[in-house]
Amino acid sequence: MPSIVSDDLLRHLMAVGQVDVLVGVPTLNNADTVGTVVKAVHRAFVSHLKRERTLLLNLDQGSEDGTPAIVREASLVDSETVITSQTLRTVHRISVPYHGVPGKGGALRILFTAAELVQARAVALLDATVTSVTPGWPERLVRPVLRGEADFVAPLFDRHGLEAPLLTQLVRPLMRAAYGRRLAEPVASEFGCSGAFATHCLGQEVWDAPLAQFGIDIWLTASVLAGGFRAGEVRLGSRLQAAPPSRPSLPEVLRQVVGSLMQCLDLHATSWLGRVGSEPLPRFGGEPEAGPQAEPPAIDPAPLAEAFRVGARDLAPVLERILPPETAAEVRGMAEADGLPRYPDELWASTIVDFAGAHHHGVMHRDHLLAALVPLYLGRVASFAAENEGSPAPAIQERVEAIGQAFEAAKPRLAEAWKSERGGEAWPN
């Protein structure tokens, strides 16, 4: 059986020995941004975590732009030499390639394995593409763990209410309703966790599945919420990210993110089915350092609305197999109405819950099912953007909160879908 950890990495880890904090930074052609992240981690080690034994582990998936070299040299600029010389301990940094299962899951598996080998008390993961990372991020993510107050620490970013619509309109409220915990960033690339939690995760049979390749973030947070681990949130400020050279298409994103979430609902059904209502997660730490503020995104609802209309019309037969007749009729009615669609929270929550039920029962090929969700999602985004255009940010945040409440109201419907004997049958036309 091939080892998860290469001999090269093992030799590095042997040299490092036990650590208190392990920070992982997976990379793939991040030469433009990784230096910022590594320097932030390094500064965190020497200024915020100077008493702890620390290790930065860079796992590179095969960059061709010199990313590993930048990682190795990022902290050795003259301006930081003085800081380095003032640290009590040796500052450890490992950069190794990995050739395991492609995708973030493979990197995370190695990170967790390394954490177990060096008996890390706390582990943090950072995203090499984020440009707003500060030295406070690693410290805030691991401090509650080091204090024994949490097994998992999720970030809390300062987001505009119209930003990240897939998160605010779908993933966050659905997880809140299902798992009964209000987690703001269930698909964040950043988190902190205990070494014990990392070891627990390693023991799960997920690492060789597609879920690990495409939905490890969501699986991780869902596992935290389902497993009863002590979780909390820390404010990190704004999250600004470098534009990737290419983006997956929206259908692909929905397939990966929403599909992963729905798989998780299946995995954890016994945990969440009986939960009622929701509770906020505890917040750790103080206010974040002042960072660059995210601009409100410019959303033109018109093309989204048109895509909704066309998609809802063309996919009507498919949608009628997924949605109950009354829901399908309401969606159809919206699509046929003039002007921008008005997609109410309650109807949107019912739509997603019904899609989840259909996904659970496998009423059709799940990729097709998720593809059918695309136009409805666009219609909902168009509706929300139009409804809140020009609204002050706090008002929009209140509306975002209302979505969560609507999903919670739909929880009995979600539970009923799981408990029903519908099997693989579609709704009758």
Add this chain to the structure above:
Amino acid sequence: MDELWYKDAVFYELHVKAFSDSSGDGTGDFRGLLARLDHLQELGVDCLWILPMYPSPFRDDGYDIADYRSVHPDYGTLQDFEEFLRAAHARGMRVITELVVNHTSDRHPWFQESRSSPDSPRRDWYVWSETDDRYRGVRVIFCDTERSNWAWDPDSKAHYWHRFFSHQPDLNYDNPAVREEMWQVMRFWLDLGVDGFRVDAVPYLIEREGTGCENLPETHDVLKFFRRRLDESYPGRMLLAEANMWPEDVRPYFGEGDEFHMAFHFPIMPRMFMAIRLEDRKPLVEIIERTPAIPASCQWGLFLRNHDELTLEMVTDEERDYMYEEYARDQVARINLGIRRRLAPLLEGDRRRIELMNGLLMSLPGSPILYYGDEIGMGDNVYLGDRNGVRTPMQWSGGWNAGFSTADPERLYSPLISNPVYGYQAVNVESQRRNDSSLFNWMRRIIRVRKSTRVFSRGGIEFLKPANHRVLAYVRALGSEKVLVVNNLAGTSQAVELDLRGLAGAIPIEMFGGSLFPRIGEAPYVLTLGPYDFFWFKLRWL
């Protein structure tokens, strides 16, 4: 006679009052010390450093000298001292005495005469001022007790300068008469046969406006004056400097081999403690690599503990905080900028750590200086005030007063350590001499091994830097003779791969047991070390 004997010597620092009481008055004395010389010879000590034994009001444990040409009556007579000195020499041991040159007691006749009148012939032997505005900004060393370096003398209605306690007025070395008199004091003891002096507080001899009044060129002129006189009349005697400074600031006290023969390396000491607590070689490697080269005739003095607090002056604020948190969480253990604990309690009585620390002491460049009682792992009593908790009676046996004195226990100059862990019933010379595996017998062995080669005392050092930072490895070399030292600073077993290609072909011979290890080749040399283990390998190309 080898005039560089101090480079190879193992020093042993002791208080006469604390070592052994022959008269039964509760205070140690020279006759008592003489009777215990066999213990020191057995240990392997080469040179005794006698803490202040002069007449003194004892407001600073004898560092407040009231008469430079006599012995405190509690310790015996000058004749007793001479007999002790002869006996030590007869056993091949040298003796250096403490010499406080910077200041005297305010009870010293010189000061009494000086303060008696502005017109006194000795007025200019001390540093007087009508105001306390001079030398502003100069740091106060005993910051826990003193607020200023000036003290008001109501008799002569003037301020006098003192860098230490206010009852310790500084001598004025701008006055040639003071220099000459202090040299005559040195001559007095040298003529009796003393082998040298540990010179106290040397950076502070001269004051100049606009400076920190430390390490001034004029101070070096004074010291060169003493050294020149010493070399002219007393070859083979030595001067050991106490200058609690960074190594680059101490370096000038060696001059070009024309000031001090030896100087303490203060910053190494706390970093040894830091290194084993951090389990990281970084602090030690950094300070040693930062240490400048010294003239060939000179030597650093290394120590783990001494009669003062474990001084944390020569560390960063962060390092000091760390040391306090790790070694002195109890505030009562802290004094000035340091920690008033002995070696064994600092290391929680952990024999492995005590051995490792002594292994470092004996194998790093410099002459090791042991503090009395640490060879048996004596404890301390932080509740005795000032630094008296590390100056308690030597524990010779489990009997009456630990074999230190026949006096009533109430009459002892200091309470004995009597707790169940470090008390004299548990920790004493007699029981440890009988036990082959005792710390005392282990100390004998490591001293013997150290002295089996001059590599440790005179050789250079080159650090190996294996990836495992918990391992501190270095090669000591003197000519073709080489010793490889590998220390595990961690409390867990460690594996280490050493790049020894430069030593390829050598057979490592473990120096304590003589075991042969595999010949060094081109491949990484793998060693595994248990918690706090260390190896000394003599490398032989055979």
